[in-house]
Amino acid sequence: MSDFDKIQIPSMKTYFNAFRHSANFMLLVDHDGKIRDVNEMHAVFINQTRQELVGQSISEIFSIIDPECDTPVQEFLENIKEQGFVESITTYQRSPEDTRYYHITIHYDKETNMFIVQMSDCTEKENLQIQLAHSGSLSAVGQIAASIAHEIRNPITTLKGFTQLLKVSATEDSIRYIAVIEDEIERMESILGEMLILSKPSEKKKSVFSLEVLVRDMVSILSPKAVMDGVEVVQEAELSSTPLIFGDPDKMKQVLLNLFKNGLESMQTGGKLTIHLSEYDGKLILSVTDTGKGMTHHQVSQVFMPFFSSKPGGTGLGLPFVLKTVEDHGGTIAVESHVDIGTKFTMTFPKAKQGVSSPLNSEQSIIS
Known part of the structure; x- marks a missing residue:
């Protein structure tokens, strides 16, 4: 007897328990798009009972997670059959205060003519990437602000001084033009100030x-x-x-x-x-x-x-x-x-x- 023959094949119950107790949300879907089984994570991911899900179309799940999803089920499943596997990351607004990111993979099993849908929660990873992108943007703003603040503020100060001098001998029409110039200078200072606020560390005056x-x-x-x-x-x-x-x-x-x-x-x-x-x-x-x-x-x-x-x-x-x-x-x-x-x-x-x-x-x- 070969070593391969000696290997004990896991029982069907072992596979069933792996499906049932997976940390990811898993669904078995037939060729018509009907949900045949779900594991125990249904309540965690979409707050639906097993009775509400089994027998329903997979489109019900997709409409809960992404209300804007309008792809016909059969067309969607046929595409998966051709490719064998698809994956995506979908944003799910579980509540106004709770946005989740689900990594969804769908495999097609030719032997059983069934689709295996698996959802994993990648919210923490996505939030970290968003924070990194945000930090990078603010860092870029800070570098720009730091490099141009001195160059801009000096001519602004000069312009403000000359507008004050011009007011002394300006005509009524000229005063109106000078007021426009002062408004624009103030706007420039405001924009520069906002850029610097974004780039500076938060002060500890709390x-x-x-x-x-x-x-x-x-x-x-x-x-x-x-x-x-x-x-x-x-x-x-x-x-x-x-x-x-x-x-x-x-x-x-x-x-x-x-x-x-x-x-x-x-x-x-x-x-x-x-x-x-x-x-x-x-x-x-x-x-x-x-x-x-x-x-x-x-x-x-x-x-x-x-x-x-x-x-x-x-x-x-x-x-x-x-x-x-x-x-x-x-x-x-x-x-x-x-x-x-x-x-x-x-x-x-x-x-x-x-x-x-x-x-x-x-x-x-x-x-x-």
Whole structure:
């Protein structure tokens, strides 16, 4: 008897247990696209019961993970038969606060005429790649800003000095032109300042403060503009305790102003800006939702990249600043948008530990 003959072939039960207890989500699909079996990870990956899945078309799974998927099932399966194997990475919005990335592989087994679908969660890997790309972009911005800041600021200072001198003997028409020049100089300084903010490490001027108070203060600042534009601003809160966070209130004010202004500027008369603050599992969740023109999928994917802007005259530095500041505060930010429906930004922050600093009470204002 050869050594090969002595090898003990695993029982069918062994293969079945490997399928059943895999850490990945696995499905067996027949030639008609019907799900014949799933393993125990169905509840973890898509929060569906076995009874809800078995007997259904595989298209049901794809529509849950990717609502925009509209490829006919039979056409899709025929392509897999020809290739034998396909793979892809799909983004699954499990909840407004939870975006997952699933690596999906589908094998076709000619002997059984069955399709083996396997999904693995690669969210952590994808997030690391996004963070690396983001860090690289900010590093490039920082290098550009550092190299040109000195060269730009010197002529700007000279221009500002001469415009002041020209005002002394300028005619009324000339003063109007000088005002335009001063506005453009101010805009140049603002853009340079935003670039430098993105490139500089976060300063350690942090304290404990109420996110609810901060939101209320920033809304009061923008309320006159909202009234003039005919936009309704709604504040909502579902809190069981004072929503304290540890960070830099000045930078957080700028974050909120950026998001609120973007929302207001995207809407016409009759629009609605909703600001909702809640808490879950030791975290604070702040969402800013508008009923504006919305963004395409491509715009959403690029929205936090430096210099990308969908607004005429926009610098494309506001949202990268928002992302950097939120991350500096230990938080996360996600965006969901639909064209002609609106946009929703959702931020999560860890609640502050008691005793870190003297927090502001819920009645104090933190407008500076």
